[in-house]
Structure formats: structure tokens, C-alpha cells
Amino acid sequence: MGHGKMSWESLLETQAPAECFLKAALFTTYDRADERFVVEHLLPLFLKLGHEHDGESAERQYFLLELDRRLQEIHDRIVIVSSTAREEPRASDDRNERPGATYDWIWRSIRHLTVGSARKAVQHSKLWLLHWGSADEDTDEYLEIVISSANLTRPAFQSQLQAGWRACIALQPQRSENRLAKWGVLPAFLEELGKSAGEPQRVRAFTELLARVECPKDTTFLASVPGIYSRKELHRRPWGAAGLARIVPAGKSMTTISVISPYVGWWTLSSLRRWCAEAGGSPNRLELVWIDKDHAWTKYWCLPRSTAELLMKSKGSIRRYTNESGERVGFHEEHRAEDPRWCHAKLYHLRRGNSRRLLVTSANFSTAAWGNEGRKGVCVIENFELGVCIPVGPDDWPFDNLECFENPNDIATVAVVPSQSSNLIAWANATWDGKTIRIDCRCAQVSALSGELRAGSHRVPVKTWRQIPGSSVSTAKVAYTGSWEPPFAMDLKCRNEHISVPIFDERSQGEREMTLPPEVDAELAQLLRDQLLFEQYGGRIALEDPDTDIPDADGGLADGEIEGADDKNGSTSRSHDSYVVPSFELARQHFEIVNNWAARLEKSSGANSEAWEREWLRRDGELLLDAFKRKFKADGIKNSSIALPSRLAAEELAVRLKYFPEA
Incomplete structure (x- = not known):
């Protein structure tokens, strides 16, 4: 979903132009991110890796080294914030504590933060902020924003249905306080998230990006921040349920609220009335879309029996998630009835007259997420939550005509809600x-x-x-x-x-570069790294074991392996003159690499480039110089004629580095 248009698509994609590259990213998730999911699915997409994690032999090592290189390039510019406390019951498809432990090494370059540095807090929001840069000075940079219900785990993308909102917006050259103010509570939410994680400066960089982009029209953000608040404080900063008044459709009639949430907490009549009143409604105008006790989702969804009884007693509606034929209702016209995934989405549909708005959020229907007000008017919020509300049409909510449960005993409920642990x-x-x-x-x-x-x-x-x-x-x-x-x-x-x-x-x-990812053969690492570096700047790469002479994709030998070169005994299968054309071709290939590096350097002088990008390009130039020197030495052992292009490329790079333009 983006800009009010409902669609059926994967969250694992990007709307940034193909020529863009990732400069920085902030991700929030509930549990600690699953390293295997991050390495094998998330990072290859956003870092635009060219090699496969499940490849054989050398391809697997190329993948690991390419990933490590890209992470080092944007070292400390990817931040993942999570929580260790748990509000929801752990689903049976998510019981592996550390399914991706073989990839622990990524945390050398990715900041893994948890909330709770000053007080108890649960990080339950699901936010992605992606800063996309461009190698072309004339092309815009972008900020891509994704707000959803998806954690950074494999089950979240393989076995769960999620709801999300996405926008990809061009960055303006200068920041503006007026632009920042239009994002509502989102900048303040980021500030509080950074403080709770103990690293506010890591998150402020992303708040600054919001000051450079225009907030999409008719978009309102809703957030919860853990804390104890007076009514006066919530009037100034409407966290939790206090923000509902800002998203309800205009009008004087009562608001009807329909809710889909896989986890429903324990509510009292007074807390339920206050929550509904904030949205301009009442419990008898509240509709909960739920499942029956024989549904396949019962092991994932949780509704306390006392809350179900309270809803029915207060004349609220609990609507059965099936149609007249007993079949599941699709979330979208492209949603297949036989889809085996269970719903993890949190959706709140608000209707007043002919106006409708939809809240896509991380917040379950619980007081931990929305806040619980005590007798003295003090509200306690336990979770970080984030949602976005947009106007929708009458056909965008497929659950208007669901039937209510006639027999309360048919409703899937639990007698006891798992309590949230209090970590030492x-x-x-x-x-x-x-x-x-x-x-x-x-x-x-x-x-x-x-x-x-x-x-x-x-x-x-x-x-x-x-x-x-x-x-x-x-x-x-x-x-x-x-x-x-x-x-x-x-x-x-x-x-x-x-x-x-x-x-x-x-x-x-320099010290970090010396550390290899596990699984990479230390004896072959330098050769693999050199080939990856050449590939990044337009060179060819051997896709087979690098210690064997394997034909490349075009049917010829790998770069530098010229047919007829001297064998180990010094014999030659062709004359010296026959190397002239291959040598010219090698020189052309090598100088193309040098020129591509120089072109990147020239483009980095634009206003969009940052100091770390130019420093990384300088380091790439130094690494290319060393790689060409090693290639000159290796090729010279085979035949001096094919070694000359590497020496010339190294000399050209040395000159360019000598006159490297300073910022």
C-alpha cells in the first residue's frame, strides 16, 4: 500500500530507481533480527548483491566477501533496533531462538540496538527508513519509508500475511523545519526511540532526512512511546490512544471502528470506553474481526475470554472471519483462498458517514500498545508502536458484510493471556x-x-x-x-x-579489512577480493573455483588466462607475436576499470555526496592499485607480454591517486 492505493505485493522490494544505491538504513523489529533472513534475503535486495548465498564452492565465498565488502563500505550506517521483552505468545513457526547464528559476524558492521536503556520498554514498531543515493549528480536521492506489521524474521515473510505502507520520496538539497513539522509525531517518535536505545545520535541522522522530504498528502502518523503521561502531556504529544482523535474522519456522527489484530489484550469496560471515545466512538460501535475455535489460526491468534465477553456485553460486534459458505475472506482480490499463511496484520478501519480511513500499524489491540489510564488520569504505555493512517474507498475494506458470531462458545478464545516477562x-x-x-x-x-x-x-x-x-x-x-x-x-x-x-x-x-567472514578460504581470499573489486568497476569475474583455469561466461578463459601462455615448464604453445592482440584487449579491459573508478570519483564531487563516500573511493583506488600490482606479478610468471597491461593500469591509478581531489 502506498499513497492510498491498495495493492497485493511483497514487502521485500524497493521503489527506488534502479541506479540508486543504499547509503544508510534504519530497521525496527520486535525480536532480535534473524541473521539468516537478514543475510540471505534482506541485505542482498537492498545492497544489490550480484552473487548468490546458495551457490556452490567459489560462488558462496564470492557472496560472503561481496556482502562483507558492502557492509564495510557503509559501516555503522545500518541500524537495527529491537526488543527482547515479549508481549505476544511465541508462535509455533517462530520457536528457533537463533536460526541464523552462522551469520553473527554481520553485527561487526551493523549497529544492533535494543530499547530500555533508561526504563522498561518494549520495541514493537516495524519501521524501515532507507536512504538511497545516486552515483549520478543529476539524479535525485530518495528516502524510502515502510511501516508495516512485519518483523525481521523468516516466518514473518514466509508464513505470515502482513499489512504495510510504503512511500519513496525524492530528497531536497536543504532541510526545512516546515517540512519536518508536517511529519507529525514521527520525528519525536524517532527521537524517543534513539534515547531508549542509548544511541540517540544514531537515529537523529534519519530524522534529519525527514526534514528534506515532503510528507505525502492526506497521511497521518500515529505512535506510542513507553512512559507514564498526564493528560496535559498527551495533549501536547498525543502518544497511543490520544492520537486517535487526529485520524478519525470528519463529521458529527459516531465513528464505527473495525479491528483486525492477531493479539487482543485484557481490557476493562472503562479502558475500552476511553479508547473508543478517543476515536469518536463507543464500544457498541466497535467491530472485531475474529476466527472460530476450529480455525487453523487458533495457535497464532489470542483473544482473552474475558475480553470477548466484555465486547459482547457492551453491544460490540465480534464478526466471524468467513463468508456465508464458511470460506475465508480474501484481504485483496488477488489473495488466494488456499493461501496457507496466517494473518499477522494489524488494521483499524474507521468509518464516519461516507468517509473512511485505514490505520496500518504495528499496534495490537491491547492496552500495552495503546495505553492504560488509571483513576488519576495518568496513562501508562508499555510499547513503542508506529502506524500510518490514510483515506480509503468503500471497496478497500473487504470485511463489512461478515456475520456476527451467534454462539459465544464458537469464538476462539483463551482463558489466560501469557504475561509479558520482566527481564532482569x-x-x-x-x-x-x-x-x-x-x-x-x-x-x-x-x-x-x-x-x-x-x-x-x-x-x-x-x-x-x-x-x-x-x-x-x-x-x-x-x-x-x-x-x-x-x-x-x-x-x-x-x-x-x-x-x-x-x-x-x-x-x-584498515584493521576491519583484515578480518574475513567465516567460511571464506584464507588462502584464496585475496584473489577473490581482487576479482570482486574488478567486477565492481566493470571487470569480469571467474565464477568457478579461482585456482583452476575455467572458461568464462563468454566461452573464453578467465581474465588474464590467455590461451597459449607459458606452462609451468616454461614451454609456449604460440609465438610471442600472437600475444599482441590479447595484450591490447587486456589493456582495454584494465583501463576500463580505471576509467570507471575515475568516473565514480568525478560524480562524487556533487552536492549529494558525503565525505565517507569519497574516502571509500580513495580506498578503492588504493585497493585497485594493489590488485593490479598483484596481477602484474602473477601474469608475469606466465608470460611478460600479458603482464604489461596490469602494470600500465597500476601506473595510471598511481598517478590519479597522487592527484586525488580533496573535499
Whole structure:
């Protein structure tokens, strides 16, 4: 869904122009992101990788090195914020705690943050902010925004139906406070999210991007931020249910609200009345779309029996998610009835007269998400939630004509709602500068807190914790000057609770480059990296095992393997003159790589480019120079004639680097 147009499509796509490249990204998710999903599905799409994770032999290693290279290029510019507390019951298709542990190494370059650095908080929003750059100075940069119900896990995309909203908007050269104000509560939500994660500066960069794009017309954002609020505070900043008044259709009649939410919390009559009143309605104008007790989704959906009884007692409607024939109702005309996925979407349809609006959100129908007001008018919100509301037409809500349950015993309910755990270790963050690992955490019982560094087979215990003055956070430092070895994490334990904290790599770029992803053959790594670098700037790459002479895709030998070159015994199968044409062709290929690098450098002088991009291009030039030198040496062993183009390319690069334009 985007700009009010309903569609049936995959969330795993982008609306950014094909020539754009990812410069930065912010993702929020509930549980810790599934590394396997991130590496094998999310990152290949947005980083536009050219190799396959499930390829054989060398192709697999090319994929890992290409991914590592792209992550190093935008090191510390991808941020993923999650929560460890759980509100919803864990579904049976999502029970693997760490299904992607073999990819733990990505957290060296991706900031993995959790909320709760100052107080208890649950991160339940599902937001993607993607900053797309352009190599062409005349082409716009873009900010792509996705708000949905999807977590960063494989089940979320393979076995669940989600709802989402997407917009891809051209960035203006200059920021504007007026533009920023039009985004409503979204900038303030990002600020609070960053504070709770203990890294506000990491998130503010994305808030600044909002100041450079126009908010889509007729779009209103709704958000929840954990905290305790007075009515006066909620009037100034309408978190949770207080924001409903800003999205209801205009008019004087009562609002009818239809809800689809796989998790419904425990409500009282007073809290339900207050929630409905914020939206200009009442409990008897509330409709909940739900399933019967024999439905296949009963192991995923949760409705307390007491809440179902309350809805029916207050004259609200619980509508059966089937048509007259007992078949499931499609969410869209392209939705197949036999679709095996279960619905994880959270949708709120508001109707007043002929006006209709649809809220696409991460918020379940619970007081944890929307807030619970006590007797003194103080509202308690537990979760970070985010939604977007847009106008829709009468045909965009397919559940208007569902029948109500006649027999309450047919409704799928549970007697007890799983309680949200209260973690002893509420928040943690770890970094490494090559000499010292710093670990910060907020723990309810510091006296019972222990920690241990895991670096491959090495184990280094945390000896002393120190309380940060004026804070509930404790900190410790562990000396470590060894190499990065998987798994590289800080294990924290408090009584019977245990968490593993990824360690972000803050070493210099040169030191990080020396660290290889697991599975990559160290003896072949340099050759593979050189070939990937040539490929990035227009060269060819061998797709088979790099230590064998394999024909390339065009039927010829891999770049540099000229037919008739000297064999190991020094014999030659063709005359020296026969190398003239191949040498010219190799020179053309090599100089095309140099020229492509130079063209990228020239385009990086535009206003849209940042200092880190130019610095990375300089480093690429240095790496290309070294790669051509190695190629010259390797080709010279076979035949000096085919080695000359590599030497000439290296000399040309050396000159260009000498006069590298400074910013």
C-alpha cells in the first residue's frame, strides 16, 4: 500500500530507481533480527548483491566477501533496533531462538540496538527508513519509508500475511523545519526511540532526512512511546490512544471502528470506553474481526475470554472471519483462498458517514500498545508502536458484510493471556576498539550480574562492574587485543537469565579489512577480493573455483588466462607475436576499470555526496592499485607480454591517486 492505493505485493522490494544505491538504513523489529533472513534475503535486495548465498564452492565465498565488502563500505550506517521483552505468545513457526547464528559476524558492521536503556520498554514498531543515493549528480536521492506489521524474521515473510505502507520520496538539497513539522509525531517518535536505545545520535541522522522530504498528502502518523503521561502531556504529544482523535474522519456522527489484530489484550469496560471515545466512538460501535475455535489460526491468534465477553456485553460486534459458505475472506482480490499463511496484520478501519480511513500499524489491540489510564488520569504505555493512517474507498475494506458470531462458545478464545516477562537484564550494548571491549547494561540486580567475552575458543570474564553516576546503567571494560573470531559476543547472566550481546567493531577501516567472514578460504581470499573489486568497476569475474583455469561466461578463459601462455615448464604453445592482440584487449579491459573508478570519483564531487563516500573511493583506488600490482606479478610468471597491461593500469591509478581531489 502506498499513497492510498491498495495493492497485493511483497514487502521485500524497493521503489527506488534502479541506479540508486543504499547509503544508510534504519530497521525496527520486535525480536532480535534473524541473521539468516537478514543475510540471505534482506541485505542482498537492498545492497544489490550480484552473487548468490546458495551457490556452490567459489560462488558462496564470492557472496560472503561481496556482502562483507558492502557492509564495510557503509559501516555503522545500518541500524537495527529491537526488543527482547515479549508481549505476544511465541508462535509455533517462530520457536528457533537463533536460526541464523552462522551469520553473527554481520553485527561487526551493523549497529544492533535494543530499547530500555533508561526504563522498561518494549520495541514493537516495524519501521524501515532507507536512504538511497545516486552515483549520478543529476539524479535525485530518495528516502524510502515502510511501516508495516512485519518483523525481521523468516516466518514473518514466509508464513505470515502482513499489512504495510510504503512511500519513496525524492530528497531536497536543504532541510526545512516546515517540512519536518508536517511529519507529525514521527520525528519525536524517532527521537524517543534513539534515547531508549542509548544511541540517540544514531537515529537523529534519519530524522534529519525527514526534514528534506515532503510528507505525502492526506497521511497521518500515529505512535506510542513507553512512559507514564498526564493528560496535559498527551495533549501536547498525543502518544497511543490520544492520537486517535487526529485520524478519525470528519463529521458529527459516531465513528464505527473495525479491528483486525492477531493479539487482543485484557481490557476493562472503562479502558475500552476511553479508547473508543478517543476515536469518536463507543464500544457498541466497535467491530472485531475474529476466527472460530476450529480455525487453523487458533495457535497464532489470542483473544482473552474475558475480553470477548466484555465486547459482547457492551453491544460490540465480534464478526466471524468467513463468508456465508464458511470460506475465508480474501484481504485483496488477488489473495488466494488456499493461501496457507496466517494473518499477522494489524488494521483499524474507521468509518464516519461516507468517509473512511485505514490505520496500518504495528499496534495490537491491547492496552500495552495503546495505553492504560488509571483513576488519576495518568496513562501508562508499555510499547513503542508506529502506524500510518490514510483515506480509503468503500471497496478497500473487504470485511463489512461478515456475520456476527451467534454462539459465544464458537469464538476462539483463551482463558489466560501469557504475561509479558520482566527481564532482569533490561538493556545492553557492547563495542570493541581493537584494544578494549566496553559493555554497558541495565540490570535489576547488579550484584548477581556476571559477564564473559566469547571470542572463538577464548573466554575472558568481566571482573568489575561500575555504576555510571546519575544513571541506572552499569559498565565494564575487558582488555582484548586478539583477533576477531566467531562467535564474538559478550555473554551476560543474572541468576537464571542469560543474553548474548553482539559486539560492534569500532576498529579502523584498515584493521576491519583484515578480518574475513567465516567460511571464506584464507588462502584464496585475496584473489577473490581482487576479482570482486574488478567486477565492481566493470571487470569480469571467474565464477568457478579461482585456482583452476575455467572458461568464462563468454566461452573464453578467465581474465588474464590467455590461451597459449607459458606452462609451468616454461614451454609456449604460440609465438610471442600472437600475444599482441590479447595484450591490447587486456589493456582495454584494465583501463576500463580505471576509467570507471575515475568516473565514480568525478560524480562524487556533487552536492549529494558525503565525505565517507569519497574516502571509500580513495580506498578503492588504493585497493585497485594493489590488485593490479598483484596481477602484474602473477601474469608475469606466465608470460611478460600479458603482464604489461596490469602494470600500465597500476601506473595510471598511481598517478590519479597522487592527484586525488580533496573535499
